[in-house]
Amino acid sequence: MATIGFIGSGNIGSTLARLAVDADHDVVLSNSRGPETLRDLVARLGPRARAATPAEAAAVGDLVVVTIPIKAYRQVPTEPLQGKVVIDTLNYDPARQGHVPEIDAHPTPAHLLLQTHLTGSHVVKAFSNIFFKHLATLGRPSGAPDRSALPIAGDDATAKRAVAALIDSLGYDAYDAGPLAESRRFAPGTPAHHAYLDPAGMFAAPGRPASADDLAKLLSA
Numbered sequence: 001m002a003t004i005g006f007i008g009s010g011n012i013g014s015t016l017a018r019l020a021v022d023a024d025h026d027v028v029l030s031n032s033r034g035p036e037t038l039r040d041l042v043a044r045l046g047p048r049a050r051a052a053t054p055a056e057a058a059a060v061g062d063l064v065v066v067t068i069p070i071k072a073y074r075q076v077p078t079e080p081l082q083g084k085v086v087i088d089t090l091n092y093d094p095a096r097q098g099h100v101p102e103i104d105a106h107p108t109p110a111h112l113l114l115q116t117h118l119t120g121s122h123v124v125k126a127f128s129n130i131f132f133k134h135l136a137t138l139g140r141p142s143g144a145p146d147r148s149a150l151p152i153a154g155d156d157a158t159a160k161r162a163v164a165a166l167i168d169s170l171g172y173d174a175y176d177a178g179p180l181a182e183s184r185r186f187a188p189g190t191p192a193h194h195a196y197l198d199p200a201g202m203f204a205a206p207g208r209p210a211s212a213d214d215l216a217k218l219l220s221a
């Protein structure tokens with residue numbers, strides 16, 4: 001079992017924290033407003049959860065999930081994340097989250113932005129193409145016929161193995177989509193970004209399971 005640090009504890013962060021606690025991991029949550037604002041969430045998650053500052057969550061996590069609005073990426077602490085595996089869930093949605101000039105000016109694609117900030121960390125893109133309500137409901141035990149696969153992309157094989165093991169413990173298969181740059185294949189606007197949406201129900205929970213084969217077809221579409 002691992003300690004998972006969270007920088008960001010909103011829709012995706014709190015959903016992942018619930019899955020992690022249910023899988024007997026410890027979680028250390030943080031946000032921009034301070035640990036005291038996470039008291040209710042920590043109480044709901046139980047004794048495996050606690051709140052901290054972003055720097056402390058980064059320091060104590062065996063793996064650290066960064067799941068904040070992308071425009072805040074420069075505020076992610078770099079020093080405590082040196083050498084660590086960092087899971088990047090970030091998407092660029094300027095209409096809802098505001099513009100990021102360095103993305104709009106095109107020097108850095110949105111899917112690579114966090115790695116350019118965390119140069120000393122092993123960033124693995126994951127959980128970026130699943131709606132948080134579907135993430136909460138589509139998990140299944142290993143071997144279940146309707147278990148879904150989640151794509152991961154990163155440049156470090158050891159880091160990807162660690163993230164794949166975490167994903168397996170949370171009820172999903174990990175599908176290796178290749179180096180971090182290949183996360184463009186499940187970024188917003190791609191077919192794979194909507195892999196778990198039921199065409200009839202759209203964002204209505206519980207979503208639609210997608211196997212590794214389903215994902216492979218969508219990623220190459």
Ligand SMILES: NC(=O)c1ccc[n+]([C@@H]2O[C@H](COP(=O)([O-])OP(=O)(O)OC[C@H]3O[C@@H](n4cnc5c(N)ncnc54)[C@H](OP(=O)(O)O)[C@@H]3O)[C@@H](O)[C@H]2O)c1
Nearest residue numbers: 008009010011012031032033067068075090091128131132
């Ligand atoms: N929603 C989805 O279903 C979904 C799916 C896939 C990927 N994503 C991506 O995942 C990321 C998170 O999405 P979300 O829906 O979970 O967002 P959200 O519900 O708005 O939560 C954002 C979290 O980030 C925290 N935060 C903001 N600035 C911070 C900072 N500088 N340092 C530390 N924490 C900070 C917020 O804390 P405060 O409230 O204290 O500011 C909040 O806990 C986004 O990039 C989004 O594009 C979302």
